[in-house]
Amino acid sequence: xxxxxxxxxxxxxxxxxxxxxxxxxxxxxxxxxxxxxxxxxxxxxxxxxxxxxxxxxxxxxxxxxxxxxxxxxxxxxxxxxxxxxxxxxxxxxxxxxxxxxxxxxxxxxxxxxxxxxxxxxxxxxxxxxxxxxxxxxxxxxxxxxxxxxxxxxxxxxxxxxxxxxxxxxxxxxxxxxxxxxxxxxxxxxxxxxxxxxxxxxxxxxxxxxxxxxxxxxxxxxxxxxxxxxxxxxxxxxxxxxxxxxxxxxxxxxxxxxxxxxxxxx
Amino acid sequence: xxxxxxxxxxxxxxxxxxxxxxxxxxxxxxxxxxxxxxxxxxxxxxxxxxxxxxxxxxxxxxxxxxxxxxxxxxxxxxxxxxxxxxxxxxxxxxxxxxxxxxxxxxxxxxxxxxxxxxxxxxxxxxxxxxxxxxxxxxxxxxxxxxxxxxxxxxxxxxxxxxxxxxxxxxxxxxxxxxxxxxxxxxxxxxxxxxxxxxxxxxxxxxxxxxxxxxxxxxxxxxxxxxxxxxxxxxxxxxxxxxxxxxxxxxxxxxxxxxxxxxxxxxxxxxxxxxxxxxxxxxxxxxxxxxxxxxxxxxxxxxxxxxxxxxxxxxxxxxxxxxxxxxxxxxxxxxxxxxxxxxxxxxxxxxxxxxxxxxxxxxxxxxxxxxxxxxxxxxxxxxxxxxxxxxxxxxxxxxxxxxxxxxxxxxx
Ligand code: SF4
Numbered sequence: 228x229x230x231x232x233x234x235x236x237x238x239x240x241x242x243x244x245x246x247x248x249x250x251x252x253x254x255x256x257x258x259x260x261x262x263x264x265x266x267x268x269x270x271x272x273x274x275x276x277x278x279x280x281x282x283x284x285x286x287x288x289x290x291x292x293x294x295x296x297x298x299x300x301x302x303x304x305x306x307x308x309x310x311x312x313x314x315x316x317x318x319x320x321x322x323x324x325x326x327x328x329x330x331x332x333x334x335x336x337x338x339x340x341x342x343x344x345x346x347x348x349x350x351x352x353x354x355x356x357x358x359x360x361x362x363x364x365x366x367x368x369x370x371x372x373x374x375x376x377x378x379x380x381x382x383x384x385x386x387x388x389x390x391x392x393x394x395x396x397x398x399x400x401x402x403x404x405x406x407x408x409x410x411x412x413x414x415x416x417x418x419x420x421x422x423x424x425x426x427x428x429x430x431x432x433x434x435x436x437x438x439x440x441x442x443x444x445x446x447x448x449x450x451x452x453x454x455x456x457x458x459x460x461x462x463x464x465x466x467x468x469x470x471x472x473x474x475x476x477x478x479x480x481x482x483x484x485x486x487x488x489x490x491x492x
Numbered sequence: 493x494x495x496x497x498x499x500x501x502x503x504x505x506x507x508x509x510x511x512x513x514x515x516x517x518x519x520x521x522x523x524x525x526x527x528x529x530x531x532x533x534x535x536x537x538x539x540x541x542x543x544x545x546x547x548x549x550x551x552x553x554x555x556x557x558x559x560x561x562x563x564x565x566x567x568x569x570x571x572x573x574x575x576x577x578x579x580x581x582x583x584x585x586x587x588x589x590x591x592x593x594x595x596x597x598x599x600x601x602x603x604x605x606x607x608x609x610x611x612x613x614x615x616x617x618x619x620x621x622x623x624x625x626x627x628x629x630x631x632x633x634x635x636x637x638x639x640x641x642x643x644x645x646x647x648x649x650x651x652x653x654x655x656x657x658x659x660x661x662x663x664x665x666x667x668x669x670x671x672x673x674x675x676x677x678x679x680x681x682x683x684x685x686x687x688x689x690x691x692x693x694x695x696x697x698x699x700x701x702x703x704x705x706x707x708x709x710x711x712x713x714x715x716x717x718x719x720x721x722x723x724x725x726x727x728x729x730x731x732x733x734x735x736x737x738x739x740x741x742x743x744x745x746x747x748x749x750x751x752x753x754x755x756x757x758x759x760x761x762x763x764x765x766x767x768x769x770x771x772x773x774x775x776x777x778x779x780x781x782x783x784x785x786x787x788x789x790x791x792x793x794x795x796x797x798x799x800x801x802x803x804x805x806x807x808x809x810x811x812x813x814x815x816x817x818x819x820x821x822x823x824x825x826x827x828x829x830x831x832x833x834x835x836x837x838x839x840x841x842x843x844x845x846x847x848x849x850x851x852x853x854x855x856x857x858x859x860x861x862x863x864x865x866x867x868x869x870x871x872x873x874x875x876x877x878x879x880x881x882x883x884x885x886x887x888x889x890x891x892x893x894x895x896x897x898x899x900x901x902x903x
């Protein structure tokens with residue numbers, strides 16, 4: 228039996244396949260684009276190929292993420308909040324605060340020592356503090372985001388871009404350039420701004436786990452968060468896949484519970 | 493998956509009739525000038541106005557109608573364009589915008605000529621300052637007299653000196669209102685109206701209390717519709733007759749175990765304004781999640797337990813000052829906690845309405861206190877009463893679904 232989670236996020240779609248012990252067998256990732264269902268099919272195929280999945284073998288699928296309700300071939304749907312908690316707790320089984328910085332939103336999930344969601348926070352509608360914000364500023368500076376992340380490593384200062392609004396922040400960047408601020412410092416400011424927007428969402432506990440594409444692709448973000456918080460900050464391997472992994476684990480648990488219930492009756 | 497079905501409430505037919513009669517009478521008076529019309533804020537001194545022979549129009553009711561028909565989205569920008577900010581009350585901006593456009597949903601819904609023309613504008617700032625600013629717009633532009641009661645807010649205790657003050661302010665309205673209405677104040681008639689209002693609000697509370705039953709025969713979304721008589725017809729015997737009919741139906745549902753949400757599993761408390769343009773979508777969403785929103789601050793806001801026909805001025809002052817919206821967070825948190833217990837709710841959903849800080853109780857740390865100090869699960873969704881530009885369907889849905897998953901995992 229194979230268990231799969233498909234996480235159709237606003238920017239990337241991810242899929243994870245695991246076995247009945249929760250061991251990961253394969254992963255797939257593609258840009259989401261406009262057709263959620265088609266992308267879900269493709270990303271599932273990619274994960275199957277990675278897992279050497281024997282065509283026709285029984286498989287259970289849980290869909291999650293922004294496009295979760297479009298995946299009509301899934302056996303169930305769960306939010307990315309529940310899936311993040313499940314996926315992260317699977318590899319780090321302790322009470323913690325998960326900070327997931329995605330393409331278009333940021334979520335904070337407080338997980339108890341039993342792995343249950345105690346509380347969560349989703350950022351308000353605007354893009355500040357998300358991947359979309361970073362991409363917008365990179366576009367404004369005519370640079371690749373990865374290049375800016377590199378530059379930021381050598382930046383100095385503690386000045387975050389101050390505006391809540393992505394458009395205002397873009398003009399703030401222009402103003403800083405006009406004033407001749409060093410590009411390294413500017414890049415650092417831009418990442419500090421993401422960190423500031425995230426930190427004002429909640430008070431974190433002493434164990435913090437960072438997930439999502441922004442963290443996975445830009446190690447500077449985790450470095451800056453470490454500078455700001457007292458607690459221990461962990462970035463799990465495959466930090467972009469944690470929700471998809473959680474969905475796969477939920478698929479496994481639901482299946483095993485059903486089997487157990489059936490054998491009991 | 494089959495579309496979830498909303499359980500029909502049969503009495504709705506009767507409610508529509510009495511509301512149609514109410515609007516017909518207003519329209520007739522507006523066309524012919526046969527009776528004076530007062531515009532009144534939803535928790536303003538309506539009983540006094542009725543006793544003086546005014547017909548009463550409630551602009552907030554019009555705002556809700558603009559929101560529910562989603563016409564607000566078209567009119568709000570017109571008010572924004574003349575300087576009324578998109579950040580202030582979207583009832584105000586919807587209503588003023590509709591006026592600027594010369595439009596009203598009352599025409600299509602009740603065949604009215606337009607919004608009833610006021611002889612006087614009467615407000616109470618117990619709920620917010622926006623109502624005064626709103627009425628001032630019409631006072632300035634139409635030269636209509638405006639009077640009001642100024643009530644302090646953020647109250648933990650409602651003490652006697654405060655009641656003296658508010659009762660005094662209401663008494664001071666009598667003389668100018670007599671002049672406008674061309675009638676003489678009758679203490680007897682006033683006391684009679686206050687008595688009728690008390691009956692209306694007692695019956696309305698009985699209706700809401702039906703939702704304390706498990707499973708509940710009624711939802712918050714039903715409540716936002718069926719509260720109309722408590723809002724616009726309180727103090728009239730038709731409202732009381734209506735609620736008696738509705739109660740009979742609900743008691744029958746309870747007796748036969750008829751649930752408003754089939755297979756009800758989760759029960760929630762809603763704090764904050766309704767999202768008028770999304771009522772149906774939200775009702776369907778919760779049905780699909782086997783969840784019933786059984787209690788709310790909003791629907792309870794028209795329960796005035798203080799009304800006393802024997803002491804009309806002071807009891808009215810008390811009723812309109814001890815409202816939830818005028819109170820401190822200490823009071824509000826106790827109030828909500830008691831209702832959550834009484835209605836056996838699993839959690840509380842706060843609606844942060846962008847343009848109504850007065851009804852957005854999440855903004856000063858209340859959800860955190862509910863969770864941390866009282867162990868009540870809470871979630872916040874961001875939207876608005878009328879301005880759907882402030883509402884993100886996807887983000888709200890994610891928060892609500894995740895919240896229900898969170899509650900289910902603990903069950
Ligand atoms: S309380 Fe809120 S919704 Fe009601 S009139 Fe005031 S600002 Fe508008």
